[in-house]
Amino acid sequence: MTGRIPKPTTARLCKVYSLLDELEKYGERSISSHEIGKRIGVRSHSIRKDISYLGEVGIVGSGYAIEKLKAHIGSKLGLDLERKACVVGLGKLGNAIMQNEKLFSNNFKIVAGFDSNINKIETIVTDIPVYPAHEITEIIRRDAIELAVITVPGHAVQEIVGRLIAGGIRGIVNFSPVSISSSDDRVFVSNIDIAGEFRFLSALFTLEQK
């Protein structure tokens, strides 16, 4: 089966991809829908349905070949390319994120850091080139950077987003406390906010929602 892929399916398939990436490292060769479901916390029906949106790829009675399934999901969803990314806001948090390669798997490469404080830029010790914030648009365009992590204070977010979009960014992960939504159809945003996550978890256990 093929056709429009529901968004929740896209989200789950990304998780499946991450799982397969992990399993491959441990030398695993094949896996069933049941096992995938157990690992990412959903029923096996959903997994099979999700995968079926991409066409047939499994072996009835036998499961999925990990390498093949990963390649399949990767090519359909565009996850098989190495993409360039940057970090904007080099306080403690931004710095920790920028310099922690493990956070980015090996699909994403941090090729730039930005901060509005020139002095801070000079004191940062890293192999990754760092630039003043006013050069964001120029560098994003020059280096064809597709993704950004933002860790700037709330009041600075809007302007930074404007510069990123002007440079042609495609995706933004926003860690600042002010949530943003994209005005540009080509740009996707994910807001990550620890207080917000804590609130959601608190609400779930308050309501006891499974």
Next chain:
Amino acid sequence: MTGRIPKPTTARLCKVYSLLDELEKYGERSISSHEIGKRIGVRSHSIRKDISYLGEVGIVGSGYAIEKLKAHIGSKLGLDLERKACVVGLGKLGNAIMQNEKLFSNNFKIVAGFDSNINKIETIVTDIPVYPAHEITEIIRRDAIELAVITVPGHAVQEIVGRLIAGGIRGIVNFSPVSISSSDDRVFVSNIDIAGEFRFLSALFTLEQK
């Protein structure tokens, strides 16, 4: 209208709560469903429907009183209490998170840090008490800590989660690259994974899903 609250509604109401919290700081007094929707990126219909699950609270023709709506959402979803939280794994990322109060709004208070490396614990300069990881269960229980942020390496996650649950934790925000799902019905987990977010954003712009 009242009854079971859909999960997506719970999630949006948490965002609305965050927004109201922010607006209150700037001295705003009232807001319409239309404006709320614009700010958090959904239609006004959804906002009104979501709020209606909590009962009537707005003024027809006039909008919502911010203080009242916030109190209403807060009490229904359990967001109006100050809850205690901890950070497990005090590498650069964990340390940056632990010491960044702004990330936790004023609803959540970090009252402990944990790391398995005793030497590291001794070098950390902070007012927050830090403990060795083997004391997790004991301290969680003693201090009635409800929420945790995990930033430990993938291989250590499972054991840490076991200790947190043994201590009676209610919610976990997991930044490690290995995603976890809770085996205990009373414990809720949110996995945050930057590579995963980047993958999802990449998939969205590859598929051009709005």
Next chain:
DNA sequence: CAATTATAGTGAATTATTTCACAATAAGTC
């Protein structure tokens, strides 16, 4: 090699969620 077990794929049924349309009411305007 027959019987059993494990498993993918999928149309149909079910359930969940979102969107719509509109009545009712408050505020603002001239």
Next chain:
DNA sequence: GACTTATTGTGAAATAATTCACTATAATTG
């Protein structure tokens, strides 16, 4: 104070997503 505009709340309709039930096929077992 009549008229216009802004706004909430909600039942009903529409849409979306999940779950189910079953067929077909591969692997395994005795």
